[in-house]
Amino acid sequence: EAQVTQNPRYLITVTGKKLTVTCSQNMNHEYMSWYRQDPGLGLRQIYYSMNVEVTDKGDVPEGYKVSRKEKRNFPLILESPSPNQTSLYFCASSLSGQGANQPQHFGDGTRLSIL
Amino acid sequence: QKEVEQNSGPLSVPEGAIASLNCTYSDRGSQSFFWYRQYSGKSPELIMFIYSNGDKEDGRFTAQLNKASQYVSLLIRDSQPSDSATYLCAVNHSGGSNYKLTFGKGTLLTVNP
Numbered sequence: 001e002a003q004v005t006q007n008p009r010y011l012i013t014v015t016g017k018k019l020t021v022t023c024s025q026n027m028n029h030e031y032m033s034w035y036r037q038d039p040g041l042g043l044r045q046i047y048y049s050m051n052v053e054v055t056d057k058g059d060v061p062e063g064y065k066v067s068r069k070e071k072r073n074f075p076l077i078l079e080s081p082s083p084n085q086t087s088l089y090f091c092a093s094s095l096s097g098q099g100a101n102q103p104q105h106f107g108d109g110t111r112l113s114i115l
Numbered sequence: 116q117k118e119v120e121q122n123s124g125p126l127s128v129p130e131g132a133i134a135s136l137n138c139t140y141s142d143r144g145s146q147s148f149f150w151y152r153q154y155s156g157k158s159p160e161l162i163m164f165i166y167s168n169g170d171k172e173d174g175r176f177t178a179q180l181n182k183a184s185q186y187v188s189l190l191i192r193d194s195q196p197s198d199s200a201t202y203l204c205a206v207n208h209s210g211g212s213n214y215k216l217t218f219g220k221g222t223l224l225t226v227n228p
Contacts, residue, residue: 031214035218041220042218042219042220043159043203043205043218045215045216045217045218048214048215048216050214056214056215058215059215059217090158090159100147100208100215100216101147101166101207102147103149103161103164104149104161104216105161106158106159106160107158108157108158109158
């Protein structure tokens with residue numbers, strides 16, 4: 001089954017404790033992206049990757065890191081999480097193209113709470 | 116900052132009616148436009164995408180794009196209670212930022228039986 005898998009689905013942690021949210025897709029997609037969703041603010045793009053070893057900032061990259069060492073995986077790293085990073089996070093992937101011009105498949109989301 | 120604005124809603128329509136969802140965008144060079152549906156607590160799922168001016172129909176859904184007016188809409192015919200969800204408009208950026216995607220804040224649609 002074609003899917004985007006995120007882990008963990010839920011996480012409660014404390015300020016400053018490094019964490020990683022994993023994302024893996026089995027569709028051989030080149031484009032992958034991370035979003036956060038907050039009430040009243042909608043979905044906002046954090047980082048995206050056009051291919052292996054190629055990443056770039058979205059609209060809200062501060063406080064986050066990503067890496068793309070393999071095509072299928074695109075982890076989101078919070079080196080020193082803070083309460084304002086409490087949010088619902090989605091990973092998504094799509095076929096390659098000239099820009100973000102292909103429909104994206106979303107993972108089930110990770111609900112992150114930073115105390 | 117590229118802007119994508121949606122009618123704020125919530126929008127309520129009776130079962131069987133046509134629901135009209137609207138979206139405007141600020142980046143005149145944008146080329147790709149998407150409508151996603153998101154049920155409460157779930158991830159967004161693609162409804163339609165459109166690249167060219169005009170209408171694109173898929174079953175009960177019609178996407179309409181007018182690049183001159185920087186406007187994209189989604190019509191849902193014969194609305195069903197199962198269509199009750201938040202609808203998200205997404206637009207890609209143009210030029211050197213064309214791998215970036217901006218979403219509107221969404222419109223909550225309720226279809227009343």
